[in-house]
Amino acid sequence: MVKVADQVAELAAENGLKVSDAIANSLLPTPAVGHIRNHDEPIEDYLERRQKAESGEYKGMPGVSLGVAVRLNWGKFEPAIRRWEKITRVAPAPTKPDGKDGAHRLSAEFTEWMMGIKRLLLVLLILVRSIWGLFIRLLIGFIPV
Numbered sequence: 001m002v003k004v005a006d007q008v009a010e011l012a013a014e015n016g017l018k019v020s021d022a023i024a025n026s027l028l029p030t031p032a033v034g035h036i037r038n039h040d041e042p043i044e045d046y047l048e049r050r051q052k053a054e055s056g057e058y059k060g061m062p063g064v065s066l067g068v069a070v071r072l073n074w075g076k077f078e079p080a081i082r083r084w085e086k087i088t089r090v091a092p093a094p095t096k097p098d099g100k101d102g103a104h105r106l107s108a109e110f111t112e113w114m115m116g117i118k119r120l121l122l123v124l125l126i127l128v129r130s131i132w133g134l135f136i137r138l139l140i141g142f143i144p145v
Contacts, residue, residue, distance in 0.1 A: 074091075084113075084114070084116075087116075088113060088116055088118075089113070089118075091110070091113060092107060092109045092110050092113055093107055093109075093110065094106065094107060094110045095107055095110075
C-alpha cells in the first residue's frame with residue numbers, strides 16, 4: 001500500500017525538490033469514516049472515491065480541506081442557510097475562537113447575518129435617500145408637471 005504523502009515525497013525527490021511535511025499533509029485525501037480503521041488507504045481507492053464524488057455518485061468533498069468541508073456542512077439547517085444566502089450574502093463563520101483559552105463562541109457577525117441586519121440597514125439607507133431626494137425635488141419644484 002502506497003500513501004499519498006509518500007508518493008508526493010517520491011515525486012518531489014525525482015525532480016530534485018524537497019517537500020515540507022505541511023505541504024505533503026495538505027495534499028492528503030479528505031478523511032473519511034473508513035480511515036478510523038484503515039489509515040493507509042491505497043491511492044487507487046482514494047482516486048476511485050474522488051471520481052465517484054465528482055460524478056455525483058455519492059456526496060463528499062474530495063480535494064477540500066477538512067476544515068472547509070466541515071464549515072460548509074450546515075447539517076439539517078443547510079436548506080435554510082442556502083435560502084438566506086440567496087437573499088442576503090454568503091454566510092459568515094458561525095463561531096470565532098475568541099472565548100476563554102481559544103474556545104469558540106457564537107460570532108456577532110453570524111448573528112447579524114441571521115437577522116439580516118446589514119441588508120436591512122442598506123435597504124433603509126437607500127429608502128431614506130430616495131425619499132429625501134423626492135422631498136428636495138418637490139421642495140425646489142424640479143418635478144415636471
